Amino acid sequence: MNDFTKNMAQALFNQDKVNDFLRKEIQTAVNQLLEAELTTFLGYDPYAKSGWNSGNSRNGIYYRKVDTQFGQIEIQVPRDRNGEFHQHTLPDYKQHSDVLESMIIKLYAKGVTTSEIADLIEKMYGSHYSPAQVSNISKQMIPKVEAYHKRKLSDRFFCVYLDATYLPLCRETFEREAVYIAIGIRPNGHKEVIDYCIAPSENVEVWTEMLQNMRSRGLKQVELFLSDGVVGMKTALAKTYPKAHFQRCLVHVMRNICNKVRVDDRETIMNDFKQIHRQPNKTAAVQTLHAFYDKWNKAYNHVIRNLKDIEPDLLAFYNYPKQIRPSIYSTNMIESFNNVVKRKAKPKAEFPSEQSLDTFIGIQAISYNDRYFNRIHKGFGQVQDTLESYFD
Structure with a gap:
């Protein structure tokens, strides 16, 4: 039995522990994926001699917080010195999971106001959305509506x-x-x-x-x-x-x-x-x-x-x-x-x-x-x- 299985078995009897365990595992996995992305982009492992005088190198990290269904995780996004690296593990600028964003759009379609949606999401999931953020998420539907108006008809x-x-x-x-x-x-x-x-x-x-x-x-x-x-x-x-x-x-x-x-x-x-x-x-x-x-x-x-x-x-x-x-x-x-x-x-x-x-x-x-x-x-x-x- 590996460490993951042991820790999961220990957490199964407490839902809060299960969520916390899965949140930490997701956070670790995402950070490892981001680091692997940068390694692939640069073409050499950290501290490897092959990276000397290569023309580009690692340049620290910056932090992002992302809400998931298991809680908020802290992401360490690596940077390169030339500013050419663009990660693909996470969508740009998103701070919340697609599940919540889909729910926001559905609530908006039901006629719930942006202030009410922000309050509901925070009470249900502990994720804070301002009314302005809710409004911006609902605007994701604008391109779909524009395409609807232009679509070919029967x-x-x-x-x-x-x-x-x-x-x-x-x-x-x-x-x-x-x-x-x-x-x-x-x-x-x-x-x-x-x-x-x-x-x-x-x-x-x-x-x-x-x-x-x-x-x-x-x-x-x-x-x-x-x-x-x-x-x-x-x-x-x-x-x-x-x-x-x-x-x-x-x-x-x-x-x-x-x-x-x-x-x-x-x-x-x-x-x-x-x-x-x-x-x-x-x-x-x-x-x-x-x-x-x-x-x-x-x-x-x-x-x-x-x-x-x-x-x-x-x-x-x-x-x-x-x-x-x-x-x-x-x-x-x-x-x-x-x-x-x-x-x-x-x-x-x-x-x-x-x-x-x-x-x-x-x-x-x-x-x-x-x-x-x-x-x-x-x-x-x-x-x-x-x-x-x-x-x-």
């Missing part, structure tokens, strides 16, 4: 949901700004956050720019777009994807109706309107919609008149297989994502810059895409061949 999506949510952002003053989000489902049922962008308010010009960017990155064909009643949205879609069809979110339409009718009528009118998306086919849906017109036209003529103007956009989802209709008559799927984002952002009160907000949303989008990678959205797997047939 050339076809069966449907794309468009919606904007508002989050607090501080520029010169504190305001809630619009985050434009596009989530798509491919013909094979795989879904992803295609992209998002940030602007002071929601308008069709920003949506047009975002759609054009998506097309330039490879998204050439979309069968169906879904969104709420943003003015000019259909015109923007027609310019960028002229062959695509459009479905107005029925849930948004129903909310708008409720805001324009008496409180006493809301429950009845909502139940009547819900029957429109519960029909077995489009013919029956048209009959139900027209019956809705007849019943409520006298009491709410202006509401019915507005519905008639957008009627072609209310029933487009009936043109597709019944297996997927529950997913394509509203934007509920993208609103679910938006609600998660807002819930996680709530503890932050406000984002200090557009980049911090962009990074936060990017982490959510990347996490969403990783989680649903290769998962098939409900109903789509049953009709994949049919959905593929809609494309050239």
Whole structure:
């Protein structure tokens, strides 16, 4: 039994001793590796005659402290006289283990503030991080988010949901700004956050720019777009994807109706309107919609008149297989994502810059895409061949 085995056996009955033993062993091993690195770089062992007049030599050490899961270790980093040696055993400038840094990024993505993260890490692991250090670690995600915005997109999506949510952002003053989000489902049922962008308010010009960017990155064909009643949205879609069809979110339409009718009528009118998306086919849906017109036209003529103007956009989802209709008559799927984002952002009160907000949303989008990678959205797997047939 060697010394390592003996010492380990003696420490096994006390967790603190085990951690202390492993910490010391790691510290010794790292320092030996660093010294071996310098020896390899110089080409001769310490004090060897072959190093005389070689043009370079050892020049002392400097100390670094690094936190590990077993406690803090003190590292002795050797130096050469010419300043040419660069060690590879430890990442540059890192003072904490990757485990903690990964946890910091995950906590940041959950909406925990930098001050709260610093406090949690210190209480849990005894490692001190200032809020500024936590912020710097979270910035490691910036290159990944930038790559996400520039990545090549799939050339076809069966449907794309468009919606904007508002989050607090501080520029010169504190305001809630619009985050434009596009989530798509491919013909094979795989879904992803295609992209998002940030602007002071929601308008069709920003949506047009975002759609054009998506097309330039490879998204050439979309069968169906879904969104709420943003003015000019259909015109923007027609310019960028002229062959695509459009479905107005029925849930948004129903909310708008409720805001324009008496409180006493809301429950009845909502139940009547819900029957429109519960029909077995489009013919029956048209009959139900027209019956809705007849019943409520006298009491709410202006509401019915507005519905008639957008009627072609209310029933487009009936043109597709019944297996997927529950997913394509509203934007509920993208609103679910938006609600998660807002819930996680709530503890932050406000984002200090557009980049911090962009990074936060990017982490959510990347996490969403990783989680649903290769998962098939409900109903789509049953009709994949049919959905593929809609494309050239």
